[in-house]
Amino acid sequence: MANSSEFNAELLLSHKYPERIFTYTERDAVIYALGVGACGRSAVDVDELKLVYHENGQQFVKVLPTFSALFSLKLMPTGALELPGLEYDPRLLLHGQQYIEIYKPLPSNGSIRNEVSLAGFHDKGKAAIAEIETRSYEKESGELLCMNRMTAFLRGAGGFSKSSQPFSYSNYPKNQVPAVKIPKTQPFKVFEDSTQPSQALLYRLSGDYNPLHSDPMVAKVAGFSRPILHGLCTLGFSVRAIIKCICRGDPDMVKSISGRFLLHVYPGETLITEMWLDSTRVIYQAKVKERNRTVLSGFVDLNRLASSL
Numbered sequence: 001m002a003n004s005s006e007f008n009a010e011l012l013l014s015h016k017y018p019e020r021i022f023t024y025t026e027r028d029a030v031i032y033a034l035g036v037g038a039c040g041r042s043a044v045d046v047d048e049l050k051l052v053y054h055e056n057g058q059q060f061v062k063v064l065p066t067f068s069a070l071f072s073l074k075l076m077p078t079g080a081l082e083l084p085g086l087e088y089d090p091r092l093l094l095h096g097q098q099y100i101e102i103y104k105p106l107p108s109n110g111s112i113r114n115e116v117s118l119a120g121f122h123d124k125g126k127a128a129i130a131e132i133e134t135r136s137y138e139k140e141s142g143e144l145l146c147m148n149r150m151t152a153f154l155r156g157a158g159g160f161s162k163s164s165q166p167f168s169y170s171n172y173p174k175n176q177v178p179a180v181k182i183p184k185t186q187p188f189k190v191f192e193d194s195t196q197p198s199q200a201l202l203y204r205l206s207g208d209y210n211p212l213h214s215d216p217m218v219a220k221v222a223g224f225s226r227p228i229l230h231g232l233c234t235l236g237f238s239v240r241a242i243i244k245c246i247c248r249g250d251p252d253m254v255k256s257i258s259g260r261f262l263l264h265v266y267p268g269e270t271l272i273t274e275m276w277l278d279s280t281r282v283i284y285q286a287k288v289k290e291r292n293r294t295v296l297s298g299f300v301d302l303n304r305l306a307s308s309l
């Protein structure tokens, strides 16, 4: 547990993160789609072939909205997060939540300018929570494409507050917080998908090389029996399931995405995504079939509903 003398709030809150440029090609978008399981059940999947191939002569591949979470990857090249003013062990860092807003369909290639800032920081006693926001602009047009807010759960780094009131800072609206109430009714749709034992090894080629997902020794130090799946890979599987089952395969229908990682997933496990429709909001949760445990829950807001629903 961190102690209060090791924490410097002023240093942390005044820290300026440098702008980051993220450049990608269609090949990156396709490798990402394969990494989150696109066409994993069928290589001619009518809803997903467009994500990995120029189907029917289409000019560009379609890009999944969760691909935008990669734009800020350079922020943590080895899995550590720059948090001046706080001492913490990066090996104990877990991805806690992800919130995404999409303002324009993602292009199949491009150069993206990313403005990064600290959106929140909280003392939870046994852990600290850091929320990092990335606003991503198309470099050429200057247009705002999307916003990602990533929550890192820093195990063992809490308990640093100087007053009896736990330190808590955030600068965004409360309705963007991903805690959702899962309905008691039967889900509207359910989608089952297998991750492969090699899933994290494939997903990491999208640029997240944190050894927690590939190195057995690093995974052990972090408290796991073997390397675990990237949280964003699990989120990618669930959002892809929602696009398939509710958006009839059209990724451009997604307006915003929210997810909280509740438990780790081991590559090779089966993910069952359950979905409930509430107007244009899809509430979802993902379970690991083998352990019957919920690993992710959240919501996806859509621009509209598919006419055939």
Ligand SMILES: CCC/C=C/C(=O)SCCNC(=O)CCNC(=O)[C@H](O)C(C)(C)COP(=O)([O-])OP(=O)([O-])OC[C@H]1O[C@@H](n2cnc3c(N)ncnc32)[C@H](O)[C@@H]1OP(=O)([O-])[O-]
Residues within 6 Å of the ligand: 079, 093, 094, 095, 096, 097, 124, 129, 150, 151, 152, 153, 210, 228, 229, 230, 231, 232, 260, 261, 262, 263, 264, 265
């Ligand atoms: C980051 C980039 C690097 C990527 C790495 C990965 O992909 S790693 C792979 C992907 N990631 C994973 O595999 C991680 C999977 N998730 C887990 O293992 C666990 O959920 C946990 C260890 C994150 C927290 O469990 P726990 O039993 O220690 O927590 P608790 O229930 O006792 O609550 C304590 C406080 O924290 C709050 N809070 C709770 N959960 C979250 C959350 N997710 N998020 C945010 N906040 C959360 C909760 O509201 C409460 O605050 P309150 O209400 O008192 O003010």
